[in-house]
Amino acid sequence: MTDGAAQSSSCTMPPRRSLFCKYFATLFVAAVVPLILGAAVEASFGYRDQRRQISAVLQADARAASDRIEGFTDGIRDQLGWMVQLPWSGGDDAQHKIDALRLLQQVPAIVSVSLLDETGTERVFVSRLLLNRTGRGIDMSTDPAVQGARANKVWYGPVQYQRDSEPYMRIAVAGSLPAAGVAIAEVNLKLIWDVIAAIRIGETGYAIVVDDSGHLIAHPDISLVLRGRASSGSFGRIKHLVGATSGAAVITGDRGKPVVALSVQAADVGWTVIAMQPASEAFASIRAALWRSSILIAFGVLIALALAYWRAHRMSGPIKQLEEGVERIRTGQFEHRIKIFSGDELQQLALRFNEMASELAISQQKSARIERLKQFLPSQVAELVEHSHELLEGQRREVAVIFGDLRGFTAFSTRNEPDVIMAVMREYYEAVGAVTTRHEATLIGFDGDGVMLLVNAPVACEQPATQAVRLAIDLQMTVQSLAGKWCDAGHAIGFGVGVAMGPATVGTVGYNGRLDYTAMGAVVNLASRLCNLAKDAQILADPTIAGRVRDSVPLASLGQRNIKGYDQALEVFAVAPADLPLKPPGSGQRRREKEAQDH
Amino acid sequence: MKRREFILLIGGGLAWPAIARAQGAAKLHRIFWVSTQSEPDPFLDGFREGMRALGYVEGKTVTFETHYAPGNPQALRKIVSELQREDIDLVVSSGPATRVMTAVTDIPVLFALSGDPVALGVVKSLAHPGTNFTGSTFLSLELAGKRVELLKDIYPKLRKLAVFSNTDHPGEPLEWRATLESCRNLGIEAAYVPFCGAREIENGLMAAGKVDADALLVFPDAVTLVQRAKIAEFAIAHRLPSMFGWSEYCDAGGLLSYGANQRTTYFRLATYADRILRGENPSDLPVMRPEKFELAVNLKTARLLGIDLDVSSILFRASKVIS
Numbered sequence: 001m002t003d004g005a006a007q008s009s010s011c012t013m014p015p016r017r018s019l020f021c022k023y024f025a026t027l028f029v030a031a032v033v034p035l036i037l038g039a040a041v042e043a044s045f046g047y048r049d050q051r052r053q054i055s056a057v058l059q060a061d062a063r064a065a066s067d068r069i070e071g072f073t074d075g076i077r078d079q080l081g082w083m084v085q086l087p088w089s090g091g092d093d094a095q096h097k098i099d100a101l102r103l104l105q106q107v108p109a110i111v112s113v114s115l116l117d118e119t120g121t122e123r124v125f126v127s128r129l130l131l132n133r134t135g136r137g138i139d140m141s142t143d144p145a146v147q148g149a150r151a152n153k154v155w156y157g158p159v160q161y162q163r164d165s166e167p168y169m170r171i172a173v174a175g176s177l178p179a180a181g182v183a184i185a186e187v188n189l190k191l192i193w194d195v196i197a198a199i200r201i202g203e204t205g206y207a208i209v210v211d212d213s214g215h216l217i218a219h220p221d222i223s224l225v226l227r228g229r230a231s232s233g234s235f236g237r238i239k240h241l242v243g244a245t246s247g248a249a250v251i252t253g254d255r256g257k258p259v260v261a262l263s264v265q266a267a268d269v270g271w272t273v274i275a276m277q278p279a280s281e282a283f284a285s286i287r288a289a290l291w292r293s294s295i296l297i298a299f300g301v302l303i304a305l306a307l308a309y310w311r312a313h314r315m316s317g318p319i320k321q322l323e324e325g326v327e328r329i330r331t332g333q334f335e336h337r338i339k340i341f342s343g344d345e346l347q348q349l350a351l352r353f354n355e356m357a358s359e360l361a362i363s364q365q366k367s368a369r370i371e372r373l374k375q376f377l378p379s380q381v382a383e384l385v386e387h388s389h390e391l392l393e394g395q396r397r398e399v400a401v402i403f404g405d406l407r408g409f410t411a412f413s414t415r416n417e418p419d420v421i422m423a424v425m426r427e428y429y430e431a432v433g434a435v436t437t438r439h440e441a442t443l444i445g446f447d448g449d450g451v452m453l454l455v456n457a458p459v460a461c462e463q464p465a466t467q468a469v470r471l472a473i474d475l476q477m478t479v480q481s482l483a484g485k486w487c488d489a490g491h492a493i494g495f496g497v498g499v500a501m502g503p504a505t506v507g508t509v510g511y512n513g514r515l516d517y518t519a520m521g522a523v524v525n526l527a528s529r530l531c532n533l534a535k536d537a538q539i540l541a542d543p544t545i546a547g548r549v550r551d552s553v554p555l556a557s558l559g560q561r562n563i564k565g566y567d568q569a570l571e572v573f574a575v576a577p578a579d580l581p582l583k584p585p586g587s588g589q590r591r592r593e594k595e596a597q598d599h
Numbered sequence: 600m601k602r603r604e605f606i607l608l609i610g611g612g613l614a615w616p617a618i619a620r621a622q623g624a625a626k627l628h629r630i631f632w633v634s635t636q637s638e639p640d641p642f643l644d645g646f647r648e649g650m651r652a653l654g655y656v657e658g659k660t661v662t663f664e665t666h667y668a669p670g671n672p673q674a675l676r677k678i679v680s681e682l683q684r685e686d687i688d689l690v691v692s693s694g695p696a697t698r699v700m701t702a703v704t705d706i707p708v709l710f711a712l713s714g715d716p717v718a719l720g721v722v723k724s725l726a727h728p729g730t731n732f733t734g735s736t737f738l739s740l741e742l743a744g745k746r747v748e749l750l751k752d753i754y755p756k757l758r759k760l761a762v763f764s765n766t767d768h769p770g771e772p773l774e775w776r777a778t779l780e781s782c783r784n785l786g787i788e789a790a791y792v793p794f795c796g797a798r799e800i801e802n803g804l805m806a807a808g809k810v811d812a813d814a815l816l817v818f819p820d821a822v823t824l825v826q827r828a829k830i831a832e833f834a835i836a837h838r839l840p841s842m843f844g845w846s847e848y849c850d851a852g853g854l855l856s857y858g859a860n861q862r863t864t865y866f867r868l869a870t871y872a873d874r875i876l877r878g879e880n881p882s883d884l885p886v887m888r889p890e891k892f893e894l895a896v897n898l899k900t901a902r903l904l905g906i907d908l909d910v911s912s913i914l915f916r917a918s919k920v921i922s
Contacts, residue, residue, distance in 0.1 A: 098912055129742065129745060161726070164724060165724070165726040166888060
């Protein structure tokens, strides 16, 4: 029920919006999807290139920082190397002390220097803070610095945080001759800050240095370094994350914001230099590109919206017009014309539609004319007018042919004035026409006093035989009543009818616009012969008719008769007198007169 | 020129996060300056210079409210109650005033101490102050002995050393003890010449002139810094090779000085002030210590005193030579 209702409502409510929406969506998507796809592909490639480039830049910066840090430690190592070039001899402690003091002057990062002789005993100690010492001091031969330097010539100690705050480390160098002893320098690593702070990666990127266990050694913000081991947790994490990837990694930096970072090892001291740049800055150009793309996309979307709207409107507008046109035509406004000037198929369609409307108008006029005609003409004729093409084409079909003929007309016409004849003829014709119309038969034509009628052509009927017989009876009765009137006026005129049924070729024949509808075939001749055989007030029928109407109208057989043109005699039937009305008085006498005249 | 660059570099290290941000503090910050010294205050000037270098404009983005109680830390206790006012953003205390400021717990306090702030109890550790205090310490104690040694290096004949000290300075007893120990190690007799505050300086110098010393060691503090020209003049007049704590003394005619660069120290303090004004928590800012020490020599004074610098290693060790 609801389905039906929905269906009916969808039928009555045209889905105009939906067509518009479909076109709109399709056009819009067709314009926007390639735009967005293009931008996305561009962005992804851009991101990859940018990432590669950032990697390269960070690599170079980290390498540079690492080189500088190695330069820092190498400088100290080389300076210490000068301290252990010559072997210790007797009493040159003072000279060594001056060398050590010069070293302090030379390298600001060195806080103190210890010079040991070949036995590992301290001979000279100079410091920026503590009192200097010369002469044999403590035995440091078991110190890991001494052992490490003796084993590898150079020894880099672990990073120590003085009072858990300031990073220090010891560097020891042994002379190439064991007799030259060992020089140990204590280095304040705060001074690496100079090296690190000078490194700027991009606008706000920077480099940091952490040792193996993630302790911060150098950072542009020196206060982070001064926090000592406390900060090693977060920097150890960064070192681990950055070390895990070969290229640049995007991680959360020490300020809690995402950074792009890359690490490089400073080989000698075993420290890690991490170069990092805030991701927001590193990807600024790609973000700017994305913004540009987004703006372009937005722009494109707007244009696509406008274009799609316009296009869809251009498409749905004419369709709406057409639909309205159809609706108007349906309500009979044939003068309605659709005006579409899109120059495309729609315009063509509108043109065809207009043609159709005008043809419909003509057809409507025609049918109105036929309606008017029907008031004056038998409906068959009207039908004929309406369906003349198919009905009037030559075809073979079974028809009932009725012939009627006045008796004594020749004598009457020679005896009377033409206007009297015309009056009689007019009455006769009117009567025949009325009967024909009443029985929906086809009047083929009058031939003087004769008349030919056709049943079942061109308009078919259900029981042509019965109808033909009834028509014949009605015709006979009507004309006989007229004949009675004529008799009273002194004119002796009778009427005979012949009915036959059989196949005939029906159709229009004629020449140059003068067309007649007629039937051809043996049945026509037979009906004509039967009419001739019939006496006044008699209706003769052939066996076919008799066979067909046996049940409805009783017919009396008149026996075999020879009929002109037929080799064998044919059984002829007559409508029983009971079915004919009583003859007016004097008709018998008139009939005799008439027969005498005709034969 | 070189020193200026150095200051900027060091200052830059601390101001780094500030530089990373846009400089646009339009708010007027009130800084409470508390000192037991007297005006004129060279430390305040150094701090002001640092703030200017960081882009602060006095009267526009920063104002200083100075409170001095020369030689009388107790007098500052009244000032602490004034700090209940809500519009104070930061307290900077110089020298002994810091001790009084321990009562302040809700306003950030920056200090410049010669002593150990952990021993004083204002911070929990140098790496993590953990309180509303942070600042810088000058490591005076460690340097006290070194100054005696340097004086002996330049003047090997040194036998008796007059130690001129303002007893009004916190940590002064510790400094004197370190100096005394160093003198003992080097075989020098130390003559302690104490005085109390700016008013007694004349008497103190007079007393120093009477101890018959070979050289003069002056503890660095604001009073002697302000009176540095007078003290240097006195030393030359009495033909005493003199040793001071900061190079400013040498500029004024002192023979030697050994210590951290004051301007650098105050510049760093200014960067901490900037970071605190920008919202950083002082408890997370480690206490700073100088890592560079200047040895300044005044050649003119040396000539006046007839000291031959060529025989000692002082000249090549000096980071600043005034001629």
